[in-house]
Amino acid sequence: MAHAQKAATQPTPQPTSPSKAAVPQTAPQAAPSPAIAAIQAALANPDRPAADTARDAQRHASELLAFAGIKQGDYVADLMPGSGYFTRIFSNIVGPNGHVYGVVPVELLARYPKMADSPKALSINPAFANTSAVITPIIDFSVDKPLDVVWTSQNYHDVYGTLGADSAQRMDRAIFQALKPGGTFIVIDHVASPANASTAPTTLHRIDPALIIKEVQDAGFTLEAQSDVLRNPADNHTLKVFDPAIRGQTDQVVLKFRKPAPKKSA
Template sequence: MKVSPLRRGAFRASIIILGSVLASGAQSLGTPVLGGMALAAESSGRGQVALQKPDAGLLASPARPDTDRARDALRKPLDLLALVPLPKGAAVADLMPGSGYFTRLLSLDIGASGHVFAVIPAEMAARHPQLSQTAQAIATNPAFSNVSVVVTPIVDFHVSQPLDLVWTSQNYHDVYGGMGPETALRMDQAIFLALKPGGYYVVIDHVALTGTGIVAPTTLHRIDPALITKQVETAGFRLVSSSPVLRNPTDDHTLPVFDKTIRGHTDQVTLIFQKPSAKGDGN
């Protein structure tokens, strides 16, 4: 992503690479590593993102359904959307959009000059046709005229233009556990190709205990963050930073995410990856 267009009067966020990526396994991501609302570098000095929230009026848009508003307090979308530079006119993919919660927010945030691709894996669309139907309903709503739906095999992730951002929330474990680690890696590689140099890949997911491997994704719908990092870095990305926004230290990571005692309150990791720029410096 080039720096010059990333202005909305001022930078929403700036990425400063302070050092090399933390070696795999150097510290567990299964417990909170950061405090407060500012996204800071982990203790290794890996990277830092200065947060500036989008306009709070975004959440009040009359185009958003009441069901989305009811989830805002838990999902903290303004904090999350501030984690990467997201200019008006950006090209964004919401991968596995589910109910379209983030599809609608991303659409409103980037404006009519931007575009949001709601990307649904063909494998999931075949089993759950309502996923495509939900996304199509958003795309046909005049309030979200900058949204289009793409159904494609997960290992052939692609859209019609280079992307500034690929966003996926609470989904990586489904690919890793349901389709296998190799499929998840091939997905990451395809996403790498679909992004512009300097583009971002944001992965949010429910945290599993360190070392739980493929068991947690298939039984608890959680994933060890180290597995995500290993896969995505293997595909060529740099882990820029991770955010504490959705961390919950009271979650012991042993319950399925649908258990009524933890549902909606799971400890979630937010990982911000970047495709190295054309200069090859990761910025």
């Protein structure tokens, strides 16, 4: 009698560990460069008021600072610093071995009597002890040390429109002299259409970028770079910058000029 065939048995599946190839691998995050780390630390400094930090994203502060190249130990002039938003950031970046001058044109004080209040207040604030206020004729722009950077944000049109083209040109030449060889001049301003370039600085508080470039180059600077970080193609350049429909969102040009360094002899 034939024996019944023994039923075949299947091996019990054993749990297996997922292969290493199947495990998602997270690439290590590269550490920020020293320049970017310095910017991040300056923006995170608790001495900055909350009103400033709330504006950082809208003003693209980190991108602008990286573009400008301001670093520890630099001597920087913040020309017409307004509330001191950028002055405070510069102070934190340049550190105790650098200095920041809040420069106010004496010619504009009669029109804007509170213009010097912020740099004066910062100069006596222990948290910003590396800053000082300078009130000077704009056509004779100068501070007590050679500068690495001169920065002006949303102000070139005021000098050009209020004081005139000749004063703006003289300011550019004075800034050229105040900078070290190789120093930079950063100009940020609201964009005007070439069609109304002659009137926009006074009527709209805007300026044609081509006009800025020509004047600054005529003073001896070279145009090194432009940044599009503040450009807004939705701005048609017809509204005053204070109009609620565009305020805080204007199309702005960001220009970096450099004072040429002397060529090294062979």
